[in-house]
Amino acid sequence: MGILTKLELEYDVDEVEKFLEFFRKMCDGFEPLIIKLGNDKMKYKEAINELETLAHNTAWAARRLSLDEVTDLCVFCEEMMAQAKRFEGPASEEFMDWMLLLGDQFEKYCKSYENDASVLAIFNPLIVNVPNVISR
Secondary structure, three states, X not given: OOHHHHHHHHOOHHHHHHHHHHHHHHHHHHHHHXXXXXOOHHHHHHHHHHHHHHHHHHHXXXXXXOOHHHHHHHHHHHHHHHHHOOOOOOEOHHHHHHHHHHHHXXXXXXXXXXXXXXXXXXXXXXXXXXXXXXXX
């Protein structure tokens, strides 16, 4: 039995669908927002706010289903966006590369659920190497 099937048996199907909707929306928007981070100061601030909102909404939906791994990663992303707000922007290459790594992890997690995998994708330990320089 896959992880999606288990969720659908344990929780209301509408809650599961809401989670998947939030998660897919976040994953689809992540890369374009990362690119936006590197454009200019104004777009940097907009992208940070949008990324924070997407992570917050996905964390909310994941928390309702007791999906700790997804919730924790979303909360970590929210906290990083709060830190990034302290800078003017645009984003440094190091920060953008790290954000792409984070986005890739979200995508792997999301596909694990969408494909009803037997287990959640393995966490990439390189994500813990938070960049030293966020803004250039």
